Amino acid sequence: MSTEEDLLTMLRDRLPKDKVREVNITKWLNKFEIITDPENIRYVILALKGLGFNHLVAIETIDWLKKEPTFELIYYLASIERNGAMVLVRTKIPRDNPVIDSIHDILPFAYYQELENYEFFGITFRGHKGLKLWILEDNWDGPPPLRKDFDSVKYALEHYYKGLRYERGDSNE
Amino acid sequence: MVIKTFKVGLKYLLRRPYTRLVPDREGPLTSDRTRGRHVLDMSKCTGCSMCQKVCPADAIQMVKVEGPWPQNVKKIFPRIDYQRCTFCGMCVEACPFNALSMTNISGWYLITRDKKSTLYNPEKLSKVFETKEYRITMVKSLAEVQRLKKEGESNA
Amino acid sequence: MKEVIVMNEEIELFFGPQHPGAPGNVGFKLKLKGERVLDVELIPGFLHRGFEKMMENRWWEVNVVLSSRYCVEDPDNMELGYVLAVDDLYGVEVPEKANHVRTVVAEMSRIQSHLFWIMFMGAGLGARYIPSWAMAAREEILKWYDYLTGHRIYHHYMVPGGIRWNVPQDFNERTLHTLNTVSKIVRDIEEAFITNKIVRERTEGVGVVKGSIAVELGVSGPTLRAAGIPYDIRKADPYASYGKVSFEVPVGSRGDSYDRIKIRVKEIYESIKIIEQLLPKINYEDKAYRLQLPTIPPNGEGLGRVEAARGEHLVHVVNLRSRYPYRVRIRPPSMPLLTTVLKYIVSNEEVTIADFPVIVKSLDPCAPDIDR
Numbered sequence: 103m104s105t106e107e108d109l110l111t112m113l114r115d116r117l118p119k120d121k122v123r124e125v126n127i128t129k130w131l132n133k134f135e136i137i138t139d140p141e142n143i144r145y146v147i148l149a150l151k152g153l154g155f156n157h158l159v160a161i162e163t164i165d166w167l168k169k170e171p172t173f174e175l176i177y178y179l180a181s182i183e184r185n186g187a188m189v190l191v192r193t194k195i196p197r198d199n200p201v202i203d204s205i206h207d208i209l210p211f212a213y214y215q216e217l218e219n220y221e222f223f224g225i226t227f228r229g230h231k232g233l234k235l236w237i238l239e240d241n242w243d244g245p246p247p248l249r250k251d252f253d254s255v256k257y258a259l260e261h262y263y264k265g266l267r268y269e270r271g272d273s274n275e
Numbered sequence: 276m277v278i279k280t281f282k283v284g285l286k287y288l289l290r291r292p293y294t295r296l297v298p299d300r301e302g303p304l305t306s307d308r309t310r311g312r313h314v315l316d317m318s319k320c321t322g323c324s325m326c327q328k329v330c331p332a333d334a335i336q337m338v339k340v341e342g343p344w345p346q347n348v349k350k351i352f353p354r355i356d357y358q359r360c361t362f363c364g365m366c367v368e369a370c371p372f373n374a375l376s377m378t379n380i381s382g383w384y385l386i387t388r389d390k391k392s393t394l395y396n397p398e399k400l401s402k403v404f405e406t407k408e409y410r411i412t413m414v415k416s417l418a419e420v421q422r423l424k425k426e427g428e429s430n431a
Numbered sequence: 432m433k434e435v436i437v438m439n440e441e442i443e444l445f446f447g448p449q450h451p452g453a454p455g456n457v458g459f460k461l462k463l464k465g466e467r468v469l470d471v472e473l474i475p476g477f478l479h480r481g482f483e484k485m486m487e488n489r490w491w492e493v494n495v496v497l498s499s500r501y502c503v504e505d506p507d508n509m510e511l512g513y514v515l516a517v518d519d520l521y522g523v524e525v526p527e528k529a530n531h532v533r534t535v536v537a538e539m540s541r542i543q544s545h546l547f548w549i550m551f552m553g554a555g556l557g558a559r560y561i562p563s564w565a566m567a568a569r570e571e572i573l574k575w576y577d578y579l580t581g582h583r584i585y586h587h588y589m590v591p592g593g594i595r596w597n598v599p600q601d602f603n604e605r606t607l608h609t610l611n612t613v614s615k616i617v618r619d620i621e622e623a624f625i626t627n628k629i630v631r632e633r634t635e636g637v638g639v640v641k642g643s644i645a646v647e648l649g650v651s652g653p654t655l656r657a658a659g660i661p662y663d664i665r666k667a668d669p670y671a672s673y674g675k676v677s678f679e680v681p682v683g684s685r686g687d688s689y690d691r692i693k694i695r696v697k698e699i700y701e702s703i704k705i706i707e708q709l710l711p712k713i714n715y716e717d718k719a720y721r722l723q724l725p726t727i728p729p730n731g732e733g734l735g736r737v738e739a740a741r742g743e744h745l746v747h748v749v750n751l752r753s754r755y756p757y758r759v760r761i762r763p764p765s766m767p768l769l770t771t772v773l774k775y776i777v778s779n780e781e782v783t784i785a786d787f788p789v790i791v792k793s794l795d796p797c798a799p800d801i802d803r
Binding site for chain 1: 484
Binding site: 277279280282283284286287293304305306307308309310329331361362363364365368413 | 489490492493494496497560561564566567570574577578579580581582583585587595596599619622623624626627628629
């Protein structure tokens with residue numbers, strides 16, 4: 103347990119107060135959680151990379167439409183030299199103007215994770231040169247499908263089934 | 276080295292093949308737990324439609340069957356579409372009255388050329404498969420649910 | 432090194448999902464100059480089913496059925512990732528017996544996946560006779576799965592709070608019997624195929640990813656370990672019963688395709704070792720194997736991290752007091768393999784079109800989990 107607390111104090115010391123809002127240990131699975139503002143994201147990721155957290159696992163977006171009109175981005179960074187310790191960098195951006203700086207020049211794998219978040223949530227990454235539909239290429243002309251205000255059933259019925267529902271076998275009823 | 280490869284290779288050349296003659300020469304592989312076609316006990320089903328709600332593939336629909344069903348006021352029973360069913364067994368697990376169970380009838384017995392015959396009405400579901408002997412492989416009893424619930428409460 | 436015929440024209444070639452050298456349902460756009468591959472771009476999306484959206488419309492316990500389906504070859508580690516995340520959300524400790532059995536099932540899935548990959552690799556090299564024995568060994572494991580879980584490919588054996596059914600009384604003997612058969616075949620394959628001169632010449636020095644750059648490419652699993660970095664989540668962040676068993680993490684030195692082949696075969700032996708250690712620990716008298724959890728989990732988030740057969744598998748679940756998940760994020764292991772790693776190899780090395788399938792298959796991607 104002491105190594106975790108050491109790491110927590112280290113993170114608190116090394117990350118400047120004006121760039122980072124909070125550094126905590128999450129109550130689930132003892133991961134470190136850093137809450138920051140979207141304009142400092144590049145600084146925080148660079149600082150964490152300098153501290154050994156250079157393994158980007160994923161970038162996730164949560165659409166908090168039911169609570170507040172924001173998108174929350176979570177960057178999962180792991181450190182291999184620190185025995186797989188994991189840091190979650192969380193930041194919130196407004197829902198009507200979802201723009202954030204790209205980090206793909208710091209960690210190359212971010213290029214593809216950002217692409218995925220772009221096509222499923224419509225988040226624009228400033229500085230990312232190849233934003234386009236990637237997995238959904240040539241198959242999709244609707245709004246970003248994982249947003250909470252997107253009704254997938256309605257869209258599918260309108261665009262793929264010509265307004266008809268799937269009928270099971272004989273439809274006697 | 277390469278000669279070693281030939282040596283070991285010759286050993287396997289004489290073995291019996293692993294491939295099987297399906298459908299009807301050898302029959303499907305089954306075990307005591309194989310999840311296959313459902314059997315519905317219409318005298319137990321109360322039409323609570325838990326199986327319909329839990330089904331991840333949306334394969335179950337509740338349909339009306341006329342007849343003397345004292346326990347089933349609405350007279351609705353599950354109808355399973357085997358074009359959609361993934362045999363996950365969630366419906367059997369969810370059934371609170373032990374009316375649905377699964378058998379080891381799987382494989383070529385369910386293969387058909389007529390798409391309409393994959394739709395199993397409650398009457399068809401409640402009948403035992405005609406030609407082949409079958410075993411009930413999955414069933415969930417009420418007693419077990421209660422026991423598990425008690426254990427969960429004491430552990431939590 | 433190798434002689435590469437270079438023409439001055441650059442051509443674009445679509446290396447598609449139907450090609451026997453392609454690793455499943457993905458395409459590539461290759462930029463070629465003569466025989467040399469200059470650039471590679473992944474074209475995914477042939478098998479996109481929208482699992483993250485589908486999971487938002489199904490109950491917590493029902494999503495187990497979906498969670499195994501985005502990677503055919505390694506279903507149980509995918510299930511375990513989801514189940515661990517939901518356990519974490521509920522904040523429960525599952526019974527010890529369930530943990531042991533979950534670990535056994537997940538390790539069997541790893542063995543099965545690596546065996547499948549031997550066939551896959553053999554197809555990339557044009558060798559099919561010897562690797563087909565691996566499919567026979569896999570068949571034994573599929574029969575074992577049918578015996579334990581009732582299905583051969585997708586098992587749905589793990590549930591939030593434990594395992595779905597108790598293990599049968601003859602579980603120990605049956606598992607050992609299966610492992611014996613498998614390890615015999617694997618030993619023969621190692622003798623006849625892995626040490627074979629032709630295989631070595633074809634794969635040694637091809638597709639090198641080495642050292643700390645591999646970490647930044649986002650890759651984990653056997654590819655990272657072949658690059659010389661002993662990183663394994665089973666050791667670093669033990670889940671299920673991995674903290675209670677001893678096993679080695681095989682590490683490569685050269686980081687080429689041959690190292691990756693060797694490491695996967697060594698991992699099969701390590702997995703067998705793990706299962707053999709866990710079998711005597713399973714208590715057959717113990718009736719507690721599953722907690723009955725309330726249908727609505729508490730508000731909050733949960734995280735599951737699993738070392739799948741191809742690398743790190745991460746599942747993050749968010750609940751807003753509902754029977755349905757608010758958000759499920761799945762990060763399956765294959766995406767960096769076919770994007771950053773492949774780009775890195777192609778830009779650092781003279782890759783010819785003949786070597787390309789060998790490199791792709793030695794990375795062992797599972798194409799469906801890129802699309803999800």
